[in-house]
Every structure is written in C-alpha cells, then in structure tokens.
Amino acid sequence: MEERIYANVSSTELSGIDREENQDTRTKRMQQTVVKATNRRSRLAVVCMGLLCVLLMTTNVVLYMYYINVKEEKNSLAQTIFSLRANFTAERETLLSSIRNLTEEKDQLKSSYQNLTEEKDQINKTLTKERDQLRSRYQNLTEEKDQINKTLTKERDQLRSRYQNLTEEKDQINKTLTEERDQLWSRYQNLIKEKDQIDKALTEERDQLRSRYQNLIKEKDQINRALTEEREQLRSRYQNLIKEIGWKKFGSSFYYISTEQKSWIEARKDCIKRGVDLVIINSREEQEFIKKQNKYVWIGLSDTEREGVWKWVDGSPLTTAFWKSGEPNSNGEEDCADSFSATSLLQTWNDASCSNQAGWVCESTLPY
Template sequence: MDIMEIDETDDSIYKNLVTQGNVHRGNQPKRCVAICLGLLCAVLLAGNIGQIIFYMIINSPASADATQTNDSVTSANDILTTERDRLQGSYDALSVDKQQLQVTLSDLTKEKDQLQQSYKTLTAERDGLEDSYRTVTNERDRYRANYKTLKKDNDHLRTNYSDMQKSLEGLQTTHNDLIANLSQFQTKYNNLQREKEELQTLFNALVANRDELESNYSLLRRDKDQLQKSFDRLNMSKSHTEASYTSLWKDKNQLQMMYNALCKENEQLQTEYSGLATDRDQLQKNIDKITGKVRGMKCPTRWSKFDTSCYFLSTAKKNWTESRQDCVAAGADLVVIDSQDEQEFVNRLLDVNQNVWIGLTDSLNEGTWMWVDGSPVTTTYWEPGQPNSFSGDQDCGEFLQSSHEGKWNDDGCFSKQSWICEK
C-alpha cells in the first residue's frame, strides 16, 4: 500500500514541468522567425544605404568638376559599375536568402502547427494523467481501507486459530477418554449380556408360573361354577340340607379367600412382569447404543468391517485347530455365520473357488454341528448332499466360494488351507 502513495508536492512539480515544457516548445518557432526577419531587414537596409551613397556621389559638386576630366569620369564609372555588380551580387544573395528564409518560415510554420497539435495532445494526455492520478489516489485510499480491514480480519483469524488449537487439544483429550470409556462399556456390555440371559431365564420361569396359575384359575373357575350349581340345588332343598348348606357356605368363603389371594398374586406377577419388561427395554436401548458405537469403530489393518464385526482372511494355510489358535491369539475366533448378509459378505472376501476354514465342527457329538462359540447351527448353507462325513472323520466345516452366496462342506480337520477370523 505504501508503494502506491503519491506526494502532493511531487504532483505540483510534475504539473509545472509539463506546463513549462509546452511553453518552451511554443516559443521556439517564434524566436526563429524573429531572427530571420531581423536578418532580412538588415540586408535591405544595407542595399538602400548603398543606393543613397551612389546618388549622392553622382549629384555632388565634386562630380560636376569631374565631368571635365574624362579620367575622373571613367574612374567613377568603373567604381560605380564595380559597386553595382557587388550590390547586384548582394541583392541576388539576399534574394536567395529570402527564399530560403521563406522556406524556413514555411517549415517553421508547419513545425509550429505540429507543435501546437503536440501541445494539444500533451494537454489531453496531462488531463488524462490528472484523471488517472485522481483514480489512483482513490484506489490508494480504498486499498488503505481494505488493508486496515484485512489486518483486523487477520488478527481475528489468528485469535480464532489459537482458540481452535486449544479446542483441538481438548478434543484429543476427550477422544482418549472416550477410548478408555469404550473399553469400560465393552466390559459392562458383557456383564449386561450375562445379566440379560439370567433375566431371560427368570422371565421364562415366571411365564411358566403364570401359565400354571392361569390354568389353576381356570380349574377353580370351573369348580366355582360347579359349586354355584350345587349351591343352587342345595338352596332349593334348604330346609332339608341346612347342615350341608352351612358347610358349603364355609367352603364358598374359603374359595373366595383363595380367589382373592390368587388375584393379588396375579397382580403382583403382573407388576413384576411390567418391571421386567421395562428393564428389558432399557437393556435393549443400551445394547442398541453400544452396538451403534461398535459399528462406528474401525477395524485393524488387513481386517474387513461388516456390521459390528471385523474379519481377517489369512494368506497362510494351516489345519483347523492351528487356524483357530491363530485367531484366538489375535483376540478373535473362527468366523461364525448366522445370517444371509454375513454369508454373502464372506463369499465376497474369497477368490474364485477358494476354500477356507470356518468356526463349524461336530467333533464333540458326531452329526451335531456347533459353532465355536457354543451356539447351535440354525441357518445352514450346506452343499447339496453335505455334510456326509465321507471318510468317517470329517468333523470340521469349510466355506466354498461360489458365484452366488457360497456353500459349506465338511472336511477332515487335518487338512491345511486358509481361514477367516472374526472379532
């Protein structure tokens, strides 16, 4: 911005130099014309003086006396002739000089016109420069204002950058705390999972008890109806069976007490059921929340993400037992496939016609296939005619890649091939 500033004194000096230059250019033709005219006047004056001297010599008394003497006249004639010739030569020279001066005057006039035009052009250029100067001055002022604004914005951005740097450090600390909390949440999730299973078992027992109580209530209801019918019959023969009526009345009161007790017990069971349902919903929310966080977690290098799990496809080849040991060493286990989407995902991980070990075995009980986490096999994708335990010792499951979704096959656990881990 400082480079664009123009001092007012420099501007006034610039204007004076332009004006003086134009005046000097306008005065130069005038001076040349004046000099030429002065020379011409001097030549004409000299010619006139010569003619006057000639006539004075002719008309003077001395010339009259000279006529008497031929020699004097002849001498005078020679002098006059010589003077005339000299004057004629001077006149001719002055004529030539006059013509040259006229040509010079014409050239000077043209040069004057050109200079006049140049002056007008320079005057227009000066006006343009003055306009440009005013424009540049306005731009300078505007740039100064912009510079001040940009400087304020720069200071503000530096302040914001410092604040953001501090915020970033705070976020980094928060991220580390969240990583630690995630590990704690994982432990709590496992504990909640175990508690959920215990509560599910208790809930199933309560449902069975409720069903049993409802069955007993139905029986008591039928008994009550039968008693009511008997009571009606007994009431018709009241006079004959007063004793029996009194006994039946007492039985009715006892049944009513039992019915009231059963109603209260049913209400208590209903209250307990509502509490268990509320706890179940809360556990489901916690599970969904933790599941969402797990889905957002990144997998280690060379592991592939699907839903809430990470999958690793080995490049080495080992038997089924060694493959599982390798997965356990990595904090995982052989893959457990329990959905159509997971079946298709595993199929996409493999090359064409590639076979890999999965966490499927019937080594504990021949013909009863179980996953390595102890869960039963509910959804299967066996090859047609499989498993067949062809050699009698095919106790381990393998995955066969295909163009659609892949298939399972039973094979000997001693075979060496790649495997897939899941965690």
C-alpha cells in the first residue's frame, strides 16, 4: 500500500513535475512568442509612426500651401472688393448727381412747359384777334377792289378812246416824218459829195504835213546832235571849272574845301556868301568823304541855342553822330563842332570853341 501510495505519490509528483516543466516550457515559449510578437508589433508601430509622421508632414505642407493660396486669394478678393466698393461709390455718386440733374431738368422742363402753355394761350388769343382783324380787312379790301374795278373800267374806256386818237395822230406824224426823211436823204447825199471834196483837200494837206514832219524830224536830229556835242563840251568845261574854283562832287552834292582858317562864324559867313552853308553830314558815306580830305575843318553843327542840344545849320536835330570818344565834353564854351582826321577811326568830331581857327567845308546840292 505504501509502495503504491509512494508510487502514486511519485507518479503524481513526477506528473506534477512534468506538468511544471511543460508549463515552464510553454511559458517560455509563450514569452518568446510574446517577445517576438512584441518585437513585431513594436516594429510595426515604429513603421506606422514613421508613416504617420510622413503623412503628417505631407498634410502640414499641403495645408500650408493651401493656407498660402487661400491667403493670396483672400488678399486679391479683398483688393477686388475694395476696388469694387470704390467704383461702386463713384458710380453711386455719379448716379446721384445725374439723378439730381435729371430732377432739376425735369423741374425746368415743367416750368418751361407751363410757360409755353401760357405763351400758346396768349398766341392763340392774339391770333384770334388778328384773324378777326384780317377778316374785316379782307372785307374792306373786297369792297375797295370792287370800287377799283369800276374805276379801272372807266379808265380803260377812256384809254381806248385816247389810243384811237393817238393812232390817228401817229399816222399824221408818220406822213410828216416820211416827207422829212426824204428831205434829209437829199441833204445826206449833198453832204457826202461835200465830204468827198473835203477828204481830197485834207489828203493833200496831210501829204504836205507829212513832208513837213519828215523835214522837222531831220532838223530835230541835227539839232539833237549839235546839242549833244555842246552838252559834252559844257560838261568838260564845267568839270574843269569846278576843279579850278575848288569844289568837289560827291553823290548828289558839291563841297567846297577851304584852304584858309577862320572862326566857325566867319567860316559860315563865307559859305553864305557863296550861296550855300556849312556841310550837314547825314550818312556814314558822307562822313567817310569828309574824313578822306584829311583836314581840320568846321562842320555845320552847334549847340549855341541850348547847351547840349546839337543842331545843324538848317535847324534839323542831330540824328547820326560821329563823335570822338569822350566827346562832346562841353569843356568851357565849346559850342561848335569840328572834324579832325588825324585818327584812323571814322569818329572824328569834337566840340570846340567857336572862336578857334580852322578850315571849313561848304555844301551845295546845286552846281556852284
């Protein structure tokens, strides 16, 4: 019994030990499988986490791009809305102003329509009055026309009778005129005969006059030739005479250049004795001519009447001047102008005392 019990116990113990070993092995296997499963799960988890991270990154990038696009669209929409608001505001103001203008025009049209209506009524009244007046005038004119017709009928009858009388008188006048025409025709023929006789006489006189005219032309040619020869001789004599008496011609004037020296007053008296006066210089060319004489001479310019107001001897004011530098200086009693050609410049005038001694130039527009 004890052996059986021990055997049973040992068998139970062995079976228990086997069971424990089996359980340990199972537990280890289970742990290994759990570890393996855990490793696999952790790997899967890591892979899944990586995928999730990638997805999150992609999602974030997409969302960021979407946000940027949305923001840009929002800004563009805001700008569009702002411009639309501005345009709408401007259009609204324009429409409001146009509505106001149309309202004012409507009021003006109403007032003008009322005025036109009143004017139309007044015109209708006026036209009605004028129509009545015209009707009365038309009746009066009709009556006057009837009276005028009656009067014209009487006058027509009178004119007819007068026409008959005039016709009779015309016939008598025609007879008288026919007789006078015949008489005039006979007179005309007589006049033609007389004209023929006069034409013959005039022809003879014309021939005589032609011969006389030709003779006169020949005589005129001879006289012209003789006058031309005499004119040329006189010209040569005149030029020789001018040279002998000291006159020089320049342009349309003649100039006497003195060989003596006198005061300005005495020089002018000498020119006046010659029937002329001291020279009046009116142009640059005339100044150049005087300068070329290379002499110290008086000219016909002074301010004796009023200091500083220079006048020529004919009373005309000075317009074209050829004063030296610093002249006129009115140093003392220097009231007369002279020309001294010692300089190469065209400006040769100087104011000097009228009592100084100098030559002079007389000017004449006619031969001496």
